[in-house]
Amino acid sequence: MIKRRSVLAALVAAAAGSQLVPRVLAAADAAAVRPIPWRNWSGSQQCLPAARSAPATVAELQELIASAKGTVRAVGAGHSFTPLVPTDGTIVSLSRISGLVSHDSQTRHATLWAGSRLGDIGQPLEDAGQALVNMPDIDEQTLAGCLATATHGTGAGIGCMSTFIEGLQLVDARGDLVDCDANNNPELFQAAKVSLGALGVITQVRLQNVAPYRLRRETVWRSFEEMLELADSMAEQHRNFEFYYIPFSGMGFTDVHDITDEPLGSTEKIDSNESVQDLKLARDWLQGSPKLRELVLSSIVKTLDDEVMVESSWKNYASERNVRFNEMEYHLPRELGLQALREVRTALETQHPEVFFPIEVRFIKGDDIWLSPFHQRDTCSIAVHRYFEEDYKPYFKTIEPIFRKYEGRPHWGKLNTLQREDFRKLYPRWDDFVEVRRTVDPNGRFLNPYLAGLFG
Numbered sequence: 001m002i003k004r005r006s007v008l009a010a011l012v013a014a015a016a017g018s019q020l021v022p023r024v025l026a027a028a029d030a031a032a033v034r035p036i037p038w039r040n041w042s043g044s045q046q047c048l049p050a051a052r053s054a055p056a057t058v059a060e061l062q063e064l065i066a067s068a069k070g071t072v073r074a075v076g077a078g079h080s081f082t083p084l085v086p087t088d089g090t091i092v093s094l095s096r097i098s099g100l101v102s103h104d105s106q107t108r109h110a111t112l113w114a115g116s117r118l119g120d121i122g123q124p125l126e127d128a129g130q131a132l133v134n135m136p137d138i139d140e141q142t143l144a145g146c147l148a149t150a151t152h153g154t155g156a157g158i159g160c161m162s163t164f165i166e167g168l169q170l171v172d173a174r175g176d177l178v179d180c181d182a183n184n185n186p187e188l189f190q191a192a193k194v195s196l197g198a199l200g201v202i203t204q205v206r207l208q209n210v211a212p213y214r215l216r217r218e219t220v221w222r223s224f225e226e227m228l229e230l231a232d233s234m235a236e237q238h239r240n241f242e243f244y245y246i247p248f249s250g251m252g253f254t255d256v257h258d259i260t261d262e263p264l265g266s267t268e269k270i271d272s273n274e275s276v277q278d279l280k281l282a283r284d285w286l287q288g289s290p291k292l293r294e295l296v297l298s299s300i301v302k303t304l305d306d307e308v309m310v311e312s313s314w315k316n317y318a319s320e321r322n323v324r325f326n327e328m329e330y331h332l333p334r335e336l337g338l339q340a341l342r343e344v345r346t347a348l349e350t351q352h353p354e355v356f357f358p359i360e361v362r363f364i365k366g367d368d369i370w371l372s373p374f375h376q377r378d379t380c381s382i383a384v385h386r387y388f389e390e391d392y393k394p395y396f397k398t399i400e401p402i403f404r405k406y407e408g409r410p411h412w413g414k415l416n417t418l419q420r421e422d423f424r425k426l427y428p429r430w431d432d433f434v435e436v437r438r439t440v441d442p443n444g445r446f447l448n449p450y451l452a453g454l455f456g
């Protein structure tokens with residue numbers, strides 16, 4: 001069988017002709033080992049904390065928080081791009097306290113340790129007759145990390161993950177264990193559902209789940225115009241709908257998930273990591289000729305088959321993201337999203353030939369959580385990415401004003417340049433959050449420099 005990769009290499013080589021110049025990898029960069037004790041997934045954030053700790057019990061965690069000198073920052077899987085974790089104080093991870101605590105078959109509530117990774121809780125929940133309502137596009141993150149930043153999947157009728165929370169428990173700045181839900185400490189509960197680790201270290205969360213379900217996922221290759229034409233109706237028709245546009249190709253694909261009782265199975269799956277490397281290859285060699293690049297990429301896309309996969313829900317949301325990147329994602333009022341997307345495409349393709357990562361577009365239902373970027377509005381989210389070894393700033397600087405013009409709110413975990421007053425204008429309950437924060441942590445023990453700039 002002819003490998004798609006070789007087809008691309010042949011096409012690119014033919015197009016590039018005699019200008020084909022072998023690329024020399026910056027081996028020294030790739031191999032450089034920096035003695036930095038903490039860094040995030042993409043490498044955009046790093047720090048040298050005085051201490052790093054992973055307590056084995058909640059009592060140990062309480063003791064740690066009560067006695068730690070300086071700032072305490074909780075860390076999950078380090079998959080946020082923004083400076084939420086860096087501190088010269090203490091970084092605390094709950095990686096040693098994870099799993100399912102208890103469940104209620106009647107209500108389909110499950111209490112989970114907040115440090116659990118999403119990928120580790122699907123099976124125990126299924127065994128308990130439950131499943132998460134929705135999931136993001138990877139499952140490496142911790143539950144607490146996801147809830148802290150209003151992590152979301154896609155689905156016009158489904159809220160972000162924080163909307164699944166029924167109650168939670170945290171260790172506050174004094175080291176006390178505090179429970180909250182709609183009836184018990186309701187203000188703290190409202191604030192804590194999306195709280196950036198700024199109120200305390202969350203130990204357990206109680207989630208409203210659903211019965212286990214099977215999803216049929218289907219990806220279909222389409223032109224940019226067709227995707228835009230179909231976007232609104234597909235977002236309504238399918239439980240989960242998103243689409244990707246591949247820069248300089250005029251093409252992309254729609255991706256839908258629907259509940260099914262079809263038998264498990266899958267067509268041959270394209271390796272998405274290999275595909276991103278292909279796009280980089282086309283960028284490296286054809287950057288100077290946008291027309292040729294479009295011709296090559298659209299020819300390749302036309303050879304690709306659509307894909308179908310039927311799997312248990314928790315195995316059918318996530319993909320592996322092995323090619324690292326930095327990301328900016330803004331959440332826009334749903335009715336403005338597609339108009340903004342057109343502008344983003346134009347800006348990208350007229351000013352940034354160096355970009356090759358696809359643009360991702362998703363739909364999320366509005367909610368009433370104080371610091372949720374989906375607060376009181378149904379949303380269309382647009383995400384742009386830049387390869388992790390390349391400077392993301394010029395590209396993001398071009399795109400961010402478009403997102404802001406359309407009243408976008410940035411994802412809490414993804415790169416942006418907004419400051420306290422910008423956020424304050426975007427969040428009607430901002431001051432309520434700040435007030436609750438001040439009450440539970442008057443000395444700012446959970447504030448690193450970034451969060452002090454927002455809430456201090």
Ligand SMILES: Cc1cc2nc3c(=O)[nH]c(=O)nc-3n(C[C@H](O)[C@H](O)[C@H](O)COP(=O)(O)OP(=O)(O)OC[C@H]3O[C@@H](n4cnc5c(N)ncnc54)[C@H](O)[C@@H]3O)c2cc1C
Nearest residue numbers: 076077078079080136137142145148151152196197202413
């Ligand atoms: C490859 C990749 C794919 C992604 N896909 C999606 C996606 O599909 N949808 C989406 O919305 N986002 C996505 N993200 C963003 C990601 O989901 C969020 O940034 C999320 O917060 C990361 O979780 P984490 O466990 O890595 O937490 P971290 O990044 O380590 O921490 C995030 C925040 O959570 C806080 N925190 C962690 N643990 C606790 C705790 N126990 N108590 C209190 N606070 C805590 C931290 O202090 C910090 O403020 C993606 C990121 C990457 C790198």
